[in-house]
Amino acid sequence: xxxxxxxxxxxxxxxxxxxKNEPVFHSEWxxxxxxxxxxxxxxxxxxxxxxxxxxxxxxxxxxxxxTYYEKWLRGLEMLxxxxxxxxxxxxxxxxxxxxAGGASALRASEVTSFLRVRRLARVDDEVPPKFRPxxxxxxxxxxxxxxxxxxxxxxxxxxxxxxxxxxxIFPDTHAMTRDKxxxxxxxVRFAARELWGPRxxxxxxxxxxxxxxHLDPA
Amino acid sequence: xSDHRDDEHAREHDRPLSGPALRAKALESLLVEKGLVDPxxxxxxxxxxxxxxxxxxxxxxxxxxxxxxxxxxxxxxDASAAIAEFGFIGRQGEDMVVLENTPKVRNVVVCTLCSCYxxxxxGLPPVWYKSAPYRARAVxxxxxxxxxxxxxxxxxxxxxxxxxxxELRYLVLPERPxxxxxxxxxxxxxxxxxxxxxxxxxxxxxxxSKR
Numbered sequence: 001x002x003x004x005x006x007x008x009x010x011x012x013x014x015x016x017x018x019x020k021n022e023p024v025f026h027s028e029w030x031x032x033x034x035x036x037x038x039x040x041x042x043x044x045x046x047x048x049x050x051x052x053x054x055x056x057x058x059x060x061x062x063x064x065x066x067t068y069y070e071k072w073l074r075g076l077e078m079l080x081x082x083x084x085x086x087x088x089x090x091x092x093x094x095x096x097x098x099x100a101g102g103a104s105a106l107r108a109s110e111v112t113s114f115l116r117v118r119r120l121a122r123v124d125d126e127v128p129p130k131f132r133p134x135x136x137x138x139x140x141x142x143x144x145x146x147x148x149x150x151x152x153x154x155x156x157x158x159x160x161x162x163x164x165x166x167x168x169i170f171p172d173t174h175a176m177t178r179d180k181x182x183x184x185x186x187x188v189r190f191a192a193r194e195l196w197g198p199r200x201x202x203x204x205x206x207x208x209x210x211x212x213x214h215l216d217p218a
Numbered sequence: 219x220s221d222h223r224d225d226e227h228a229r230e231h232d233r234p235l236s237g238p239a240l241r242a243k244a245l246e247s248l249l250v251e252k253g254l255v256d257p258x259x260x261x262x263x264x265x266x267x268x269x270x271x272x273x274x275x276x277x278x279x280x281x282x283x284x285x286x287x288x289x290x291x292x293x294x295x296d297a298s299a300a301i302a303e304f305g306f307i308g309r310q311g312e313d314m315v316v317l318e319n320t321p322k323v324r325n326v327v328v329c330t331l332c333s334c335y336x337x338x339x340x341g342l343p344p345v346w347y348k349s350a351p352y353r354a355r356a357v358x359x360x361x362x363x364x365x366x367x368x369x370x371x372x373x374x375x376x377x378x379x380x381x382x383x384x385e386l387r388y389l390v391l392p393e394r395p396x397x398x399x400x401x402x403x404x405x406x407x408x409x410x411x412x413x414x415x416x417x418x419x420x421x422x423x424x425x426x427s428k429r
Binding site for chain 2: 005006007008009010011013014015016017018019022024025026027028029031032033034035036038039040043048052055056064067068069070073076077080085086090091094095096098099100104105106107108110111112115116117118119121122149150151153154165168171185187192195196200201203204205206207208209210211
């Protein structure tokens with residue numbers, strides 16, 4: 001979707017300011033929000049792509065004004081209600097109407113192994129690649145209302161396949177319908193001037209990870 | 219680092235909670251009441267990211283690659299496997315790619331769409347990496363960003379920006395600074411910074427002036 005989360009190339013955002021000796025979390029509630037996201041993910045009611053899409057759907061003005069963990073809190077509230085773990089009324093009142101049935105919560109003793117489990121973005125499906133390293137490609141000129149990992153700044157641009165990462169879940173469908181649609185994901189190299197015109201450095205480039213469904217032969 | 223948060227925590231007990239703090243607390247209470255989360259697991263998750271993962275992990279990878287050519291080769295060919303040799307595996311580090319800086323190539327990592335970052339080797343991302351200015355500018359004006367951050371790139375050096383749009387996670391292997399011949403792996407790891415492994419700084423030996 002063409003919202004403000006797709007920021008690559010925007011102007012007017014100000015300088016990059018690096019905080020010296022930055023703490024991991026700036027307050028207790030940020031730490032709790034981070035942990036809540038992971039602990040709720042344990043129930044497997046949504047996937048990582050649905051998680052990203054929840055934060056993208058925060059209204060643009062709110063998105064830009066919110067801090068990072070405010071966005072994660074807002075996104076988590078959306079996911080909990082949309083996927084039936086919490087009702088809208090429970091969220092509004094803060095009171096449980098019923099206990100969650102079925103699966104138990106992540107326990108402290110399980111945290112280490114939970115974080116070490118490989119989540120399966122890379123899949124074993126045998127899908128032939130549409131492109132080989134060195135081949136020239138043209139990205140789609142497409143503006144889906146839903147989730148996509150092809151940013152606006154790289155649409156309808158010419159690039160070269162740098163390397164084939166193998167077969168991965170396709171986030172654009174996985175976020176919307178849970179369809180994994182396994183296909184090859186490639187690192188695609190774009191000359192900076194193809195993306196940004198003559199102001200960009202002549203020898204510079206930007207690499208994006210894109211899937212077969214984003215690309216046509218050029 | 220945790221001192222800062224403890225201070226913050228202590229202060230939060232003495233004053234009314236702010237909007238998001240209040241909302242987070244209400245949500246946690248609700249989820250605990252429903253049996254969906256265990257507060258002790260939250261404590262354990264927080265402790266993991268505050269004390270067990272962080273850029274010191276990545277620094278050990280870089281230092282090993284600087285002293286051990288066979289390891290460097292493995293790291294550049296199959297980063298996930300080479301990093302797993304140290305036990306740095308799991309969430310947000312499942313499929314790693316290491317990018318080698320050279321006198322002619324500088325690599326810079328960004329996530330323009332969200333905040334993708336290699337947690338097992340660098341910990342959670344700093345605020346600036348997740349901020350609008352960095353996400354907006356790193357792809358269109360990497361030289362300007364690097365110059366502002368005190369790491370100007372000469373004209374004849376190529377800049378490669380890596381936008382983390384998939385589940386591949388990138389770690390920059392910085393150039394080993396001059397004047398560090400004979401240093402031990404631990405001494406080398408101590409000078410490798412988070413920002414150098416994201417690609418917005420170079421590693422300086424202690425003899426060089428600090429910015």
